[in-house]
Amino acid sequence: MLVPLLLATAALAAAQNTEPCAEVASLLDSSSYYIPAQVAFQCLQSVPVDVEGNKILIDELKIAWQWNSEVGYLKNTPDDWELGPVDIEAELDKIKENLSNYASEYEVQRAIQDIVTKTGNYHFNYRPDIIQVFDFKRRVGVVSISEDGKKLPKLYVENDAFNLDIGSVSEIAKINDEEAYEYLQKIAKWGQYVDADGRLNKLFSKGDTYALGTFESQIHYDGASTNITFANGTTATYANVASSQESFTGVTDGPSFFEAFCTGALSSTFSATAAGDVVDLQGEPRFLNGKSQIPKAYHLRKRQTSKTSAISVVEADSGAVSGYFLQGAGYENVAVLKILNFSPDGDESGNEFQATIKKFLEECIEAKKEKLIIDLRENGGGAPSLVLDAFMQLFPDQVPFSAQRYRAEEQWTAIGDAISEIHNSPTLSAAYERRVSYRFDEAWRYWAYWHFVTAKGENFADWKAFVGPEEFNGDSYTAVSRYNYSNSDRISILVDDFYFLNTTGRPTPFKAENIVMFTDALCGSACAGLHEELKNIAGVKSVTVGGRPENKPIQAVTGSKGSEVHRVGTLPEFGSAILSITSRIGAKVPTSPKLQQLANITQLIVRAGDSHTRIQTQDQLRKGDTTGTPLEFIYEAADCRIFYTGSTWWDPNLAWKAAWDAFVDDTKCVEGSTGHKSSISGGFKPFGPGDLDDANLAKPNQTTEGPGPSGTAASGTPSPKGAGARLSVGGGALVVGVVAAFAMW
Structure with missing residues (x-):
């Protein structure tokens, strides 16, 4: 299976004989949307280093980055922190001392960007002007598929994966002459997740929402082409390409590129006021996330019958949240709440999002559904007001914790x-x-x-x-x-025109022991906040899909927990x-x-x-953790790991059923993935909705020895004391309650 290069090699030859930025300008002027990736990269490499300007830039970054809440913990990370320590100020100093040794301005800015990448926190980003000019892409996606959901998975080209359950296709053996998974692990390090399971899952294409993985929608330049060798001995070569939304008029070489794009035209424009303007920064940055939506008729796949496909109960127009009832023997009592993100497009206030969940839960109660899957796959975060509202609708008699510090x-x-x-x-x-x-x-x-x-x-x-x-x-x-949770306080958490539902007297639609969170480890930001409330307050378990091809536990959340x-x-x-x-x-x-x-x-x-x-x-901090360790640095295994099969990868009905089967029968989990002490099934004791007393508060002068891999509060995670505070937000009274950080997780 030899796939020809889709771009003429003449363009590369021309670039070698002319200024590469001039060649880019010529290609774009000829109405070419995609240009050879190598030409774009050579153009970036021709931009001269602005030594004096970068000295000032680095000194200014050292001032601004002091606001980062994790500076101290990044220097002195827990022993089980996979990424290891990073001193961001010292790293900046190293770059400043060696500015004259960099070959191009692009290399300098990539070196600075690498510092934030090493933190594994996608809330901490550095994407300056020169890195914004081009987007790199390879014209092939990859997926990781197991034979039965438990056996270690193999890699497949995305288009082949759609046919796995109806025909024989060959798995990928090598990528660019390296063992396939090893190659992916290498380029996955460009992603900002706390461990390799999340970074790998971010590379893979998503069969049900059609979202591109970062193998296809590249974070950085990764060569002129991609060569894939299959286990059956055949090979395929795919051209890597680049695109740009910028005008290259007048750009003839590296210096003119700098003048056009690196002197304020791209990155100095923002409409912030002293109020902070964080509303539009919700969750994972879109340049990393490629934010997807739940497709219409998501539950109806071409190989499902009317008796096996889920029934759609409600779907938000934003594509952020929807609800379904499963069908088929053994699943008649199972409902699914899918939340793809907490930043719904076209629903800035979040009122449609809130109403969708309210309608869904009312239908569940009416239909006497007793079991629930909360599907959080691909959820990179969003507005905390929607997270907290969702939790209160699910557990109207419990108060979420949601505590922070600067x-x-x-x-x-x-x-x-x-x-x-x-x-x-x-x-x-x-x-x-x-x-x-x-x-x-x-x-x-x-x-x-x-x-x-x-x-x-x-x-x-x-x-x-x-x-x-x-x-x-x-x-x-x-x-x-924590934050004032009253509807009368419009400063702490609530955005314009949004009000929390009055939960007084509302029934609890599902028992916690009958709920499972279904994640793909990409959950982060506001999604991590919901996971924390569901796990540590309500006591809900989780099943997580994908990750490294290992018989080991996997974390339910590897995105930012800040x-x-x-x-x-x-x-x-x-x-x-x-x-x-x-x-x-x-x-x-x-x-x-x-x-x-x-x-x-x-x-x-x-x-x-x-x-x-x-x-x-x-x-963000955990209720009852006396060590005061940020959630970001606490390892938390899911209760069970499964892998996608050829069918569950693209069919949400079958994926939901596989997750539920593993939740109720851990023999269907990947061997070695269950029972980790940081999971509820492995012994973690949720603090619950009870009140905090002084003995359960974070104690200053603690080191990173805190919760460690167990994630359990050092105080022993006492049992809840009483029923906890009862929410009453509808009347506008000040509630001893909570909110999360205004408009941004």
């Missing part, structure tokens, strides 16, 4: 000191209202401690009680905080705004040297000021 570093605390002074002074507050156009509480929400509550659900006495600092793992943090995210370009706005405002209204002007540096950042805005470059400013 890194209490110099810049952040200096801003908070000023905000606290203004808030507590009627004179300064009045002066602010007269002179500043945007509302104080909204603009400075992250420091507005009066809208937050403590881990125990009590009001913070003052700014000092909120800011701490408290020391964990050799770094300083604010106190653990909370709030900012585009880095907004941080200088905070700095300059607070310095200006305090001066204008007669408040104490912050004297922090680092805050002054932040306010005067310029090169970072020019090169990476848009939403492609982000930073996580909050950790």
Whole structure:
């Protein structure tokens, strides 16, 4: 099976005899959408290093990246942290010291990007102008398929995988002359997930939603072509291509490329205000995620009969959430709630999302369904208000926890000191209202401690009680905080026009022991938040599909487990705004040297000021974990691992049934994947909805020895005390409750 190269080699030959950027301009001018990947890469490699500009850029990154909530834990990671430690400031210094040794500007920016990639957290991104110019793609996808869902899987070309259950096709033996899985593991390291299972699953094509994997939709350039050798001895060669949405008019070589794309035209444009503008940054960044939607009639596949295909109960127009009833012997009582993301397109308030789940659960109760699959595959996150609302609809008598903290570093605390002074002074507050156009509480929400509550659900006495600092793992943090869950508080969590449902008196539609989460390890951000509430509060188990071809456990969540995210370009706005405002209204002007540096950042805005470059400013913490270890650094195995088969990979009906079968009968799980001590089936004790007392709070001066691989709270995860607080959000009363970080997980 020899597949010819789809692009003429003449273009490559021409590029070797001319300036590659000029060749790119010529190809794009000739209406070519795709150009040879190698020509695009050669163009990038011809851009000269901006040594002086990069010295400034790196110094500015060292200031901005101090807001990263994980700086201390990244330096001193737990022993079971697969990626190992990374000192982001030291890594930046190494690049700065060696700027003259890089062959191109592209190599410098890739080296900086590699630092954030090493963290495994897709809330922490660096994608400057030069990396945005081209998108690379290979014209073939790959999938990982097991014979029966338990045997170790083999690799197949995507198009072949659709025919596995009706004919004989050959698996992939080698990719570019390397053993196939080893090759994939190598390029998977470009992905930002906490372990190799998630990074591999991100590479694979998705048969049911048709989402491209990052093997096909490449993160970086990976050669001029892709050569695949099959087990039957045949080979195929596929051209790797590139595309660009930018105009190359006037671009003739590397220096003119720099002038066109690296001087502010691409990355310095953003519409942030001092309010932070995090609403559009929900979940996994779209340039990494290729956000998909649930296809219409998702449950109806061509080889299903009317008696075996699921029944559609409700489907949101956004394609983010839908509900089904399974059919067939043994599945008559099983319902499926599929949540593909928590950032529904065209449903900015989330009201349709909320109404879809409400309608689905009402139909489940009416039909007397008792068992539920919550399908979270591909869910990269979104709005935490929707996560919390979904949890409360599922468990109306329980209060989710959702606790966070900031890194209490110099810049952040200096801003908070000023905000606290203004808030507590009627004179300064009045002066602010007269002179500043945007509302104080909204603009400075992250420091507005009066809208937050403590881990125990009590009001913070003052700014000092909120800011701490408290020391964990050799770094300083604010106190653990939760959020005001009342519909009358529009600052903490709720977006415009969205209100939590009044859950008082609503029935619990399913028992926790009859619910299973079905993930593909790509769950992260807001999805990780839902997983945490379902697991540690409600006690729901999980089944996870895919990953490495190993007879070992797999984590249900390998995406980011952090909370709030900012585009880095907004941080200088905070700095300059607070310095200006305090001066204008007669408040104490912050004297922090680092805050002054932040306010005067310029090169970072020019090169990476848009939403492609982000930073996580909050950790998420587990209820009852006295070590205070961020969820990001806690290993959590699923209760069971399965692999896709030739049918379950593309047919959601069969995938749901396979997940349910494994949930109720662990002999259908992959050998060696069950019973890990961090899973509920292996002994993890959920804290439950009960109240926290002082003995269960995070204790400062803890190191990374905390929960370790078990993920169990060091206090012994006490049993829930009583029924826990009962939510009553509809009437607008202040509830000792929770929210998550405003608009971003």
